[in-house]
Amino acid sequence: MARAKQQRKLQNHLLLNRYISSLFGFKKLDDFRRKLDDIPEGINQNGKFYFTEVLQNLNINDELRQKLEQYDENIQEYLNKINEKRETPILLKYYQYLAVLFTELYLDKYYNEFDVFYDELINYAEHMREVERDKNVPYPKENGLNKLVYWAATGSGKTIIMHINYLQIMRYNKTSYDNILLITPSESLTAQHMAELSISNIRNRCFNFQLNLDNFGVQNPIIVIDNYKLKQDVKTQDGKSVPVEFFGENNIVFVDEGHKGSGGKEWKSNRESLVGKHGFIFEYSATFGELAADDDLFEEYATSIIFDYRYKYFYEDGFGKDYSILNLRNKNDYDNDEYLVGALLSLYEQKKYMNDNSRGIRKFKLENPLMIFVGSSVSGKKTESDVLNVVKFIAKFVNEENSMKKCIKNIFTNKSSIVDEHDQPIFNRKFSYLRELIRNNQLNIDEIYDNVISDLFYVKSSKILEFVDIKKAEGEIGLRFGHDADYFGVINIGDTASFIKLAESENENEYFKTDIKSNLEKTLFGKIENKNSKINFLIGSKKFIEGWNSYRVSSMCLLNIGKKEGAQIIQLFGRGVRLRGYENSLKRSQYLKDHKRLDDSIIVPEKLEILETLNIFGMNANYMEVFRETLKGEGISEYETFKLKIKPTLPGFNLYIPRKSKDAGEFKDEVQITTYNNFKSTVGLDLRSKIERLDSKDKIAETHGDSTIKELLFTDEIVSMMDFDRVYLEIMKYKGLKKYSNMYFTKKDLIELINKKAYYIRCKEEILEITKDHNLGKLQKLEDYAIQLLKSMVDKIYGQEKQRWYQKNLSYEVLDEQDHRMIPEDYIFTINCTERDLKWDMNEFTDTLIKYVRKNASSDDDVIYSENSSFGYDEATILEFFANETHLFQPLIYKNEDERLKFIKLSPTALVESERKFLNYLTEYIERNKDNLPFDRAYLLRNPSRTGIGFFETKGFYPDFILWTINGNKQSIAFIDPKGLMLMNQDDEKLRLYEDIKQIQDSINKRGDIQLNLDAFITSVTNYRDLKTQWDATKDELENKNILFLEDGHECIRKMFNKLYA
Incomplete structure (x- = not known):
């Protein structure tokens, strides 16, 4: 029995966290991270968190989808509050957003539908115990749900989460309370917390016995007190300690590292006295794992930890050394x-x-x-x-x-x-x-x-x-x-x-x-x-x-x-x-x-x-x-890291790449954006999802049956009523956040941008109306819409200016094997040696892989560099090494995409399936048709993301491959990107590269002595039959835009070469 307790790990039995994750169809943070990690932080063009829209597009129930609209608005309100005094506003990282969202969802259920919520938790505990056979999962106690716990790594920003939690409980808790307390581990941290609360525009003060006595019973700002000052049955009033009973039993309490406080379990007893049955407690720590050995504490924390962002996740997200x-x-x-x-x-x-x-x-x-x-x-x-x-x-x-x-x-x-x-x-x-x-x-x-x-x-x-x-x-x-x-x-x-x-x-x-x-x-x-x-x-x-x-x-x-x-x-x-x-x-x-x-x-x-x-x-x-x-x-986890040397195989003559000229300066130093008269693009704000929520909640559809969704503008009267001092300050903050240091504008510039009417708001007419019955909040909401539109305009203007400058400063540069931005020096293998998804001895696996790489990359036996080979383990092919004669360095590596093999990381990243498919078709076609090709020689290079050749710099588009074809003394360069298209819009600018690259070609060729042909292709992994359900275009029309389909096999390569030499 004792042995089983030692093996029990708290993080594997977090009932509350698992329940809330299940509402989104997920089990753990990894599932959310796969959806949100690469999503931009901040607010999108529709006035919502980018994260919210991703979650709304999951397979969730309609009620939750609509509630996410309200939660989004609330979270923006909290964030605006804590950012009011900050020069640089806080942007929530994806995990901070999730912690706050989970809390919003929990408090809504706790205060507004407690009985239903409690039954759902009981049922989910049954599910984990019976279906998932997790007998360690405890059942929640009905009187124990007034506690939320956040397991967050040191340095992950849990203080910001705490500040927003304060604003959240103030919104949802409609009952009276005795005090709001923040309990800290030490005096120095008390001072630190007070300073941070003030920066977040939250009233607070340090506990003072006499001051609190004079104001007892009055709802005060947050009272910050050191943990060691709280004692049971204290008779003196020396300022060094205070009886817990002094604060009453109906407090809202925030605890920083509470379980590291007084000796024994005194801290737990103190906390229970402060909260009683009708208070509420929030607790934050980087370490809870050691509590698993105590049955009572295990049960309490397994049912109250709402968010788990331990150091494991912190590290995997790239934070820290x-x-x-x-x-x-x-x-x-x-x-x-x-x-x-x-x-x-x-x-x-x-x-x-x-x-x-x-x-x-x-x-x-x-x-x-x-x-x-x-x-x-x-x-x-x-x-x-x-x-x-x-x-x-x-x-x-x-x-x-x-x-x-x-x-x-x-x-x-x-x-x-x-x-x-x-x-x-x-x-x-x-x-x-x-x-x-x-x-x-x-x-x-x-x-x-x-x-x-x-x-x-x-x-x-x-x-x-x-x-x-x-x-x-x-x-x-x-x-x-x-x-x-x-x-x-x-x-x-x-x-x-x-x-x-x-x-x-x-x-x-x-x-x-x-x-x-x-x-x-x-x-x-x-x-x-x-x-x-x-x-x-x-x-x-x-x-x-x-x-x-x-x-x-x-x-x-x-x-x-x-x-x-x-x-x-x-x-x-x-x-x-x-x-x-x-x-x-x-x-x-x-x-x-x-x-x-x-x-x-x-x-x-x-x-x-x-x-x-x-x-x-x-x-x-x-x-x-x-x-x-x-x-x-x-x-x-522990990680084993080793390297495989990369061998460059460049030809004995020059291959050229388009790059920013070496003598060009930096965009921010050379260009100052000060005029906005030429802005001709249109930006949009889509409020339809907000309307759907209002329709369901307030029955607007019934009272305005003739109102339809249109693309509308602010009236001149509405614009004249807006507080553009507020608007200007928000856009200045946004400019700082985006690091647009060479962009300058005045309040007048922003008013003129709105008055240009180069925007639309997709909504019902009443959304943009103000009547005498509306309060100041309605006008502020319209100002928020204007701010969102102006942010989109600022992004467009900055991106266009940057792209224009970038294009003017491109020239042809000789590809050099010493240029490690293009030709990496090594592959870096990183093995998570504590991975448990597979029943392998990870030390043995790692040892076998290291020996394979060392043997086959040695000077005596350079198999990896000279022929295609593969590494297998336990009857599974794990890695494939491609020694491709066309490619400019050896080898290329493909890693089996089985999710269980995620413990193996490569840098540069391994080929994905679409890239491998393209590579195989290209190699086979060239070999089979070598006597009938429209060129003499071909050279391929996998284009390193970020350090390689990129286009639409503001969007960061780096086609996966660069293909040089040599015909006599003429050189052509094609940028090729194998990718899925189902999640792309038909008007995505990446799909226009085939047109834009010709402008780049003409611009560089006019300025220099070297004359090259430039082309760009998308080779779609998505079959045309699937794509045509979403895109309004025939296959011929798409191929005319250099969008080819890998489902056509070698024919896809033939069509590409024909286009290159049409």
């Missing part, structure tokens, strides 16, 4: 000097890479790397012993040059005695940047030791390690090699005197000097975040777990980690992987690149992942095992 955990086969190797030398080398590599690439990495907002040695406790003999071992090793490294140089040489010549779980030297695939410098004779192995002691410890030769007791900073010991050297590290430990005494007991350690005290420095720890800080090592600081916000941490070595400290481990990990990222996106550059989230002009420096990876080490095997098991228990 990557992480690397070295898995050693021999546990004794953690005591090996070579292991800790490797840890120092990882920090040195990060610092060297940053110094060597300082200009290229600036836009990615990376901080000076810092190594921390940290655990769950900063006191006690075990911690002191671990810390002493750290400083002993550092002193040894600086003072025993020969043995340390030998360790470094073993690591870089792959002779390390420490092996991983695949029996490979543990550091074989580490230090790619340093290895590259060594290969290119830019760095000598013998120089590395000198560089490490100089760059990390600020010495040039053997020196005594000095421990300096910083008297003005409690608990700090500075570390330096010699009194005239800079401090390289700081120990932040509970009892400095005890630790120094322990260090002094090391009688035989000739490398220590421990009797130094300093009254000069105030604090070293407090200066770590300074730009010019020289501190490279922080040892033993629990402040890191408790909320120290640092983006410098790049290497972490674990001290004194215990098995019962899961929550602290997750917090430690979550703070260690913090990343600001490009434009403060908080995301890794590789993710942004793979998901097409970077502007064309942004080049990600090669090997930037070195600075975007948290390297994790441990002072012994037990710490690493506890750490790894804790992460696994939270659903945080």
Whole structure:
């Protein structure tokens, strides 16, 4: 029985979360993410969240579809409220939107149809227990539904969710309450929460006993109070504590990390006293997994966690640093000097890479790397012993040059005695940047030791390690090699005197000097975040777990980690992987690149992942095992990464590509948009779905039976009544949000744009009418429609100007195999080693795949580069490698699209089925008709998304393939995009590329000496028979627009070549 409890994981039994997901036809967040992750944030041209329209198009019931309209309007209202005081408005990310939407749906049901709602929850619990055989799912308690819990990773923006939750409960709760409380874990977080509430335009104040006594019974703003001040049966009024009973039993309570509060279960008892039967509670934390061991808590949280966005999802969405955990086969190797030398080398590599690439990495907002040695406790003999071992090793490294140089040489010549779980030297695939410098004779192995002691410890030769007791900073010991050297590290430990005494007991350690005290420095720890800080090592600081916000941490070595400290481990990990990222996106550059989230002009420096990876080490095997098991228990995966070299196969003559001229500047620097007289496009706002909701709710259809939906305009009278000061401020905020920094307009410009009447609003006439019976809210709603139209106009104008400039600055450039924007250097394989969808031994699978790639890509046996081959496992074909003679690099890779194989990721991404089909037809047609082709030679290149050749820059359209055909001395280039068309509109601008590209061709050819033919084709995966049900066009008409159909097989390729040489 006890064993079963250990295996039970809270995240697998979240009844409430599963129930709400089921209303949309989904089971978990992954299902929502597949629909929403690539959808733009913000409001669309119809005045709704883009996310809302996607959800409305799901197979959901009509009642929910209509309610989503009202929920959308409410959420926009909340967002406008918290954005009022912000210079840069908040845009909800898809998961924040879902958290708020789920809450909206829940509160609507809880307050307006409780009995029906409760029955539905009971029935869903039955479904999970009986149909899905999940006997751990608890039944909800009728008196326990006044609680909502949000499981959200550190850094995911749960504070914004909390602020919107406040506005939501204020809307739905119509009963009286005693107080609104926000309970925080500490004084510092109380101050932080108050500041953030004020920014969100929400009234708040810190708890003050006398102030609250004077105003008792009055509905006040949010009262913010530290958790430790709440006590049961307190008699004094000293301000340090307050009896829970003081607040009454009917409170609305928000709790930040409540289960980490008082000892035992006092926090739970306090909370129940505050809420009673008629209050309501919202709770937020990054860690709930450890509660699964307690039956009562498991039941309570399984039925109240409404949203699950644990670190697992946070990481998979690209947030935070990557992480690397070295898995050693021999546990004794953690005591090996070579292991800790490797840890120092990882920090040195990060610092060297940053110094060597300082200009290229600036836009990615990376901080000076810092190594921390940290655990769950900063006191006690075990911690002191671990810390002493750290400083002993550092002193040894600086003072025993020969043995340390030998360790470094073993690591870089792959002779390390420490092996991983695949029996490979543990550091074989580490230090790619340093290895590259060594290969290119830019760095000598013998120089590395000198560089490490100089760059990390600020010495040039053997020196005594000095421990300096910083008297003005409690608990700090500075570390330096010699009194005239800079401090390289700081120990932040509970009892400095005890630790120094322990260090002094090391009688035989000739490398220590421990009797130094300093009254000069105030604090070293407090200066770590300074730009010019020289501190490279922080040892033993629990402040890191408790909320120290640092983006410098790049290497972490674990001290004194215990098995019962899961929550602290997750917090430690979550703070260690913090990343600001490009434009403060908080995301890794590789993710942004793979998901097409970077502007064309942004080049990600090669090997930037070195600075975007948290390297994790441990002072012994037990710490690493506890750490790894804790992460696994939270659903945080371990990943194995390896590379396959790509071989360029360019011909011996020039192939050209159209690219922005090298001497062209940047659009934002060269063009200023200030006039709007020439705006001729039309934008639209479709309000039909809002009307449908009103028809069902207010019976408008009955009272206005003769009213029909039309394409309408605002009357001049309505426009004259609008508050264009408000409109102007909203459009200025939008301009900042979209980063249109070279666009300038006045309030008068916006009024004139509306008065041009280059828009339509699809709705009933009464929607745009104002009568004497209408209040100010109706006019504001019309202003909102005008704001939405103006946003669409601003986007159109900016996009047109950008495209016009871009086209004027294109020229032909020679394709170069060193241009890694076009010819990638490597495939990066990332394997999720903790995947459980398949019953495979993931270590064995990964080992087999690595061996296959290494063997078949070796210089002795280059099968992968010279012939088509495939990798199979357990009777399934997993990967296909194409050595295509026509293609300009080898190999191309196709990955089986079975959903269960999603644990294998490739960058550049693997071919999809439509691309593979096109590639096979093209290759076979050329081979079968090589004597009758209308050209001499053909060359193909898979066009890298975002870094390759793109069109409609504002939309980010990158055709999948570029095909060069050479006929004599003439060169033609065709851009080909195999794709499905069912979800595209017939007037999509991507389908007009065949026309637009001729204008581009003529424009470049006029300006240059090189004359090329440019063409573009869509090869449709969708069969014409299916497409004609939605598109009003014959097959011939579509083929005349260079839309061909892969269902025609080789005939599709023949038609394309005929068009190229018509």
